Amino acid sequence: MQAANTSGAQARPIRSFVRREGRITPAQQRAFAQHWQRYGLDYTGQPRDLDQLFGRHASRVLEIGFGNGEALAASAAADATRDYLGIEVHRPGVGRLLNALAAANAGNTRLYAHDAVEVLREELAPTSLDEVRIWFPDPWHKKRHHKRRLIQPEFVALLSSRMASGGLLHLATDWADYAAHMLAVLDAAPGWSNCVGAGMTAPRPAWRSATHFEQRGLRQGHGVWDFLYRHQAD
Numbered sequence: 143m144q145a146a147n148t149s150g151a152q153a154r155p156i157r158s159f160v161r162r163e164g165r166i167t168p169a170q171q172r173a174f175a176q177h178w179q180r181y182g183l184d185y186t187g188q189p190r191d192l193d194q195l196f197g198r199h200a201s202r203v204l205e206i207g208f209g210n211g212e213a214l215a216a217s218a219a220a221d222a223t224r225d226y227l228g229i230e231v232h233r234p235g236v237g238r239l240l241n242a243l244a245a246a247n248a249g250n251t252r253l254y255a256h257d258a259v260e261v262l263r264e265e266l267a268p269t270s271l272d273e274v275r276i277w278f279p280d281p282w283h284k285k286r287h288h289k290r291r292l293i294q295p296e297f298v299a300l301l302s303s304r305m306a307s308g309g310l311l312h313l314a315t316d317w318a319d320y321a322a323h324m325l326a327v328l329d330a331a332p333g334w335s336n337c338v339g340a341g342m343t344a345p346r347p348a349w350r351s352a353t354h355f356e357q358r359g360l361r362q363g364h365g366v367w368d369f370l371y372r373h374q375a376d
Contacts, residue, residue: 165234166233166234166237167234167237169237169241170233170234170236170237170238170240170241171237172237173236173237173238173240173241173244174233174236174237174240176240176244177240177241177243177244178240180244181240181243181244181248181251181252181253182236182240182252182253182254182255183195183227183252183253183254183265185254185256185260185261185264185265186265187260187264187265188264188265189264189265189266189267190265190266190267192225192266192267192270195252196225196250196252198225200223200224200225200250201223201224201225201272201273202224202225202226202227202270202271202272202273203217203221203224203225203226203227203271203272203273203274203275204226204227204228204229204266204271204273204274204275205217205226205227205228205229205274205275205276205277206229206258206274206275206276206279206292207229207230207258207276207277207278207279207280207292208228208229208230208235208239209230209232209235209278209353209354210234210235210238210239210354211228211230211235211236211238211239211242212242212351212353212354213277213350213351213353214226214228214239214251215239215242215243215246215248215251216351217349218243218248218250218251219246219248222249222250224250224272225250225251225252226250226251226252227251227252227253227254228251228252228253228254229253229254229255229256229258229261230253230254230255231255231256231257233255236253236255239253240253258292259297259300262300262301262304263300266304267304268303268304269304269305269306269307270304270306271304271305271306271309272305272306272309272310273309273310273311273312274301274305274309274310274311274312275312275350276292276293276311276312276313276314277312277313277314277350277353277356278314278315278316278353278356278359279291279292279293279315279320280292281315281316281317281319281320283317283319283320288323291320291323293313293320293323293324293327293328294327295327295330295331298327298328298331298334299331299332302331302332302333302334302373305373306373307373307374307375308372308373308374308375309372309373310337310370310371310372310373311328311334311369311370311371311372311373312347312350312368312369312370313328313368313369313371314346314350314356314366314367314368314369315366315367316356316359316360316364316365316366316367317359317364318364318365318367321343321365321367321369324367324369325341325343325369328369328371329341333373333374333375334371334372334373334374335371335372335373335374336369336370336371337370337371337372338370343367343368343369344368344369344370345368346366346368347368347370350368
């Protein structure tokens with residue numbers, strides 16, 4: 143049970159991330175000044191018209207926690223028929239992807255540098271997403287930090303409300319206990335169907351290139367687990 147808040151202040155939500163900014167290079171810093179207006183989305187807390195944003199009606203893919211953005215940039219370049227949204231809170235990675243998008247003159251990608259839960263809840267309309275990718279989220283591997291993990295029943299229910307019928311959720315992790323947690327949460331979640339069968343992991347799909355975090359995990363002797371779920375409308 144959550145303790146009552148007797149201080150008079152609004153209780154703060156548990157965050158699934160900590161802003162570890164690290165070193166942002168001059169080029170990444172310039173990217174915000176030069177390219178944010180074109181590719182960046184400022185959080186407003188109001189529903190966003192994606193058709194107006196992209197100037198067309200198309201299938202929409204959201205990647206949460208895109209890291210340095212290599213996978214997102216490659217996917218968007220190879221798949222011009224779909225529109226891509228990315229969410230990442232760490233500015234060096236956002237700056238790097240802004241530069242990559244500008245160099246490719248990408249027209250089908252927009253980025254948030256904000257909390258994914260707030261973006262999903264306030265800015266993305268119900269049934270507006272056709273695919274969501276969450277690859278190698280922070281595992282919060284210490285047991286006392288497990289409550290910070292992004293993949294929780296409440297978050298999966300929020301995702302469900304934003305997915306179109308038949309939409310695809312693709313998760314990946316290199317932490318065995320987080321993989322077990324993801325599987326348990328999604329297999330029990332209403333409205334989701336495991337594409338390869340309950341209790342099963344999926345082979346890595348061809349569209350998911352090996353990420354920096356995956357390669358680092360493999361060097362450390364970790365396994366890698368992918369999960370694919372289809373959303374079933376009520």
